Amino acid sequence: MPRVSFIAARITSLLLLLLTAGFPAEPRRIVVYTPQTNYQVDILLRDGVDYVGVTDLLEPLGRLESRSNGRKFTLVFNGGAAEFQDGKRQYRTSANNKLELASNFLLIDGRGYLPVASLVQLLPRVTQLTAEFHVAARRLFVASTQFRYAAELRHSPSRLVLTFPVPVNPSSVIEKNRVRLFFRREPVVSNGADNVSYSGDSFLLSSSFAEIPEGAEFIASVSQPATVSIGDGGHTVTIAAVLAAPAGPAAQPATQESANHAQSAAQPANPAPRARPFVILDPAHGGSDTGSVLSPSLLEKTVNLALARRLQKELEARGISVVLTRSADNPLTLDQRATSANTSRASLYVALHSSSSGHGVRVYTSMIAPSQAAQTNRIFLPWELAQSPYREKSGSAATALAAECSAEGLPVRTSAAPLRPLNNITLAAVAVEVAPLGNSAGELASSEYQQKIATALASAIANLRGKLEAAQ
Amino acid sequence: MIPRRLQFIVAALVLAIFAMGSYLVHLKRKAESIAAPPAAQALTPPVNGPAGQITLYLANDQEDSLRPVTITSALPSDPGERGRLTLHTLAARYLEKDSAHPLGAGADVRDVYLLDPASAVVNLNPAFAESHPSGIEVEQLTVFSLVLTLKAQLPQLSRVRFLVDGKSRDTLAGHIDLTGWYDVAMVTEAANELK
Numbered sequence: 259m260p261r262v263s264f265i266a267a268r269i270t271s272l273l274l275l276l277l278t279a280g281f282p283a284e285p286r287r288i289v290v291y292t293p294q295t296n297y298q299v300d301i302l303l304r305d306g307v308d309y310v311g312v313t314d315l316l317e318p319l320g321r322l323e324s325r326s327n328g329r330k331f332t333l334v335f336n337g338g339a340a341e342f343q344d345g346k347r348q349y350r351t352s353a354n355n356k357l358e359l360a361s362n363f364l365l366i367d368g369r370g371y372l373p374v375a376s377l378v379q380l381l382p383r384v385t386q387l388t389a390e391f392h393v394a395a396r397r398l399f400v401a402s403t404q405f406r407y408a409a410e411l412r413h414s415p416s417r418l419v420l421t422f423p424v425p426v427n428p429s430s431v432i433e434k435n436r437v438r439l440f441f442r443r444e445p446v447v448s449n450g451a452d453n454v455s456y457s458g459d460s461f462l463l464s465s466s467f468a469e470i471p472e473g474a475e476f477i478a479s480v481s482q483p484a485t486v487s488i489g490d491g492g493h494t495v496t497i498a499a500v501l502a503a504p505a506g507p508a509a510q511p512a513t514q515e516s517a518n519h520a521q522s523a524a525q526p527a528n529p530a531p532r533a534r535p536f537v538i539l540d541p542a543h544g545g546s547d548t549g550s551v552l553s554p555s556l557l558e559k560t561v562n563l564a565l566a567r568r569l570q571k572e573l574e575a576r577g578i579s580v581v582l583t584r585s586a587d588n589p590l591t592l593d594q595r596a597t598s599a600n601t602s603r604a605s606l607y608v609a610l611h612s613s614s615s616g617h618g619v620r621v622y623t624s625m626i627a628p629s630q631a632a633q634t635n636r637i638f639l640p641w642e643l644a645q646s647p648y649r650e651k652s653g654s655a656a657t658a659l660a661a662e663c664s665a666e667g668l669p670v671r672t673s674a675a676p677l678r679p680l681n682n683i684t685l686a687a688v689a690v691e692v693a694p695l696g697n698s699a700g701e702l703a704s705s706e707y708q709q710k711i712a713t714a715l716a717s718a719i720a721n722l723r724g725k726l727e728a729a730q
Numbered sequence: 731m732i733p734r735r736l737q738f739i740v741a742a743l744v745l746a747i748f749a750m751g752s753y754l755v756h757l758k759r760k761a762e763s764i765a766a767p768p769a770a771q772a773l774t775p776p777v778n779g780p781a782g783q784i785t786l787y788l789a790n791d792q793e794d795s796l797r798p799v800t801i802t803s804a805l806p807s808d809p810g811e812r813g814r815l816t817l818h819t820l821a822a823r824y825l826e827k828d829s830a831h832p833l834g835a836g837a838d839v840r841d842v843y844l845l846d847p848a849s850a851v852v853n854l855n856p857a858f859a860e861s862h863p864s865g866i867e868v869e870q871l872t873v874f875s876l877v878l879t880l881k882a883q884l885p886q887l888s889r890v891r892f893l894v895d896g897k898s899r900d901t902l903a904g905h906i907d908l909t910g911w912y913d914v915a916m917v918t919e920a921a922n923e924l925k
Binding site: 543547549550551558611613614615616617620622625626627642671672673674675676677678681689691693 | 791792900915
């Protein structure tokens with residue numbers, strides 16, 4: 259009998275080991291908060307040192323050009339420059355300062371990598387922007403974007419009111435005796451008094467705030483079922499006891515039963531409406547899927563992401579809200595891209611591709627045969643025909659994008675193409691493929707050319723806004 | 731003083747080394763000439779049958795266009811074999827040195843199966859997909875070129891599906907979808923939007 263138990267234990271541990279090995283660890287990332295946008299940068303671990311890609315880190319911050327020549331790597335950012343050498347700690351800035359990184363600079367396949375430990379020292383020198391890095395939480399605050407909160411216990415009825423200098427929209431988890439608020443997008447940091455005990459209050463027992471990997475968490479311990487509400491345009495978050503008689507559907511509290519059953523799924527704090535982007539940009543490829551090799555040192559995935567970031571900036575400058583399916587060099591399946599688009603509640607999906615073949619800009623819409631489209635008067639559509647009801651809107655969007663590119667003097671054509679995931683998108687959807695004007699694929703990496711295309715596309719999307727939103 | 735006999739032996743050995751070396755070089759060249767793969771160009775095999783016209787829709791990457799070119803060739807009577815020969819001829823044109831839409835070395839069409847007069851399955855060889863240039867436009871031109879050329883040879887054709895090495899494949903070279911059937915009318919309409 260003991261032998262059977264021993265064998266069973268060995269088999270179980272072996273199975274557990276196999277299961278653990280089957281699920282790769284989540285990639286570690288740094289969240290970068292800037293005044294314009296937030297984005298994530300993947301961490302590369304080499305010889306026990308954490309690194310981040312120079313392009314991934316700096317491109318969203320401004321005009322970046324980088325080139326590698328043998329073991330040398332030069333980056334030009336907003337006019338300033340810095341020169342690094344593969345395997346060396348020393349680097350030189352345009353002011354001819356010789357400085358030292360915390361670890362050696364890495365150059366892999368023409369891409370430069372900086373040690374994470376040197377970001378705070380390096381960013382102000384290269385970008386002229388201040389930087390504060392919270393190591394444990396892997397949060398990087400550029401240009402003093404971080405802000406603090408104020409917590410105030412109010413009475414009659416007893417409630418905790420958190421006040422923020424900028425609007426927030428945290429996710430909340432309401433459990434039996436505590437409320438947890440997660441700040442994923444907001445650069446909220448400690449206010450210096452993070453662990454507070456509220457002795458004498460019948461509802462609120464204590465509260466704590468801590469930065470966690472890639473975010474921050476506020477926990478309030480309570481003595482009875484609680485509810486969370488956001489007010490003052492996102493400037494305040496109130497944690498209050500559930501009232502015995504609900505005042506109305508807008509302030510519907512959690513029931514006793516639901517409060518007793520710990521809710522494990524994160525839910526957006528009620529009743530703040532979820533921010534709805536107008537455009538979802540999808541930089542095609544990423545990670546091990548490099549897309550086409552545009553030149554020996556230029557990959558399609560890199561150009562697509564750079565163009566997406568540029569377009570994002572142009573759109574945001576025009577007051578258009580944008581989300582990206584990926585903001586770093588990470589892989590996504592076509593189904594993941596389609597799902598992101600379909601759940602984003604955006605009005606327009608734009609996939610971005612680049613190619614060394616041909617010239618100018620090509621705008622593609624889905625290719626669904628009329629016989630297939632006729633099947634779409636059903637409640638449930640096949641996944642591969644999901645775009646059918648939106649073909650007309652997509653066609654209008656493609657025409658508008660092409661017209662604006664043409665007005666900018668770019669060679670352009672529109673066409674239907676059997677290109678996934680266009681067929682799976684349930685909103686107006688187009689794909690844009692950018693090719694050089696001349697014969698050199700290197701032109702695709704040029705800031706001027708990318709900017710010209712981004713400006714043309716952003717103008718067209720801005721003009722489309724009213725039309726698409728009205729139709730929706 | 732080196733003995734004369736030893737000098738003779740050393741000289742003979744040196745001569746033998748040179749002789750064996752040159753023979754080795756000769757053998758290597760001969761082996762290379764035997765093992766050398768045929769030219770990247772897919773050669774059109776001799777066909778028995780009456781001469782007929784083949785319309786090839788030739789893609790041009792720089793012009794972003796598809797242009798019909800008519801040639802005369804002996805054609806087999808079997809529709810599937812006729813389709814295969816037509817696409818084989820098209821692939822051969824793309825492998826020519828000055829092609830305006832170059833494909834990778836060894837690209838060829840292995841088979842064309844007709845499920846019925848309206849439905850064709852085209853089986854590409856692995857080299858066709860593996861070495862195909864990647865990009866929406868360049869892949870689209872290839873697929874449209876194959877579909878239109880096949881349609882020109884088999885007028886009843888209404889849908890075409892592509893396999894690679896007998897198996898289904900997600901995309902041709904990372905972009906254009908190969909998982910479903912191509913509606914020939916839809917391809918014709920989309921191709922009309924090209925120059």
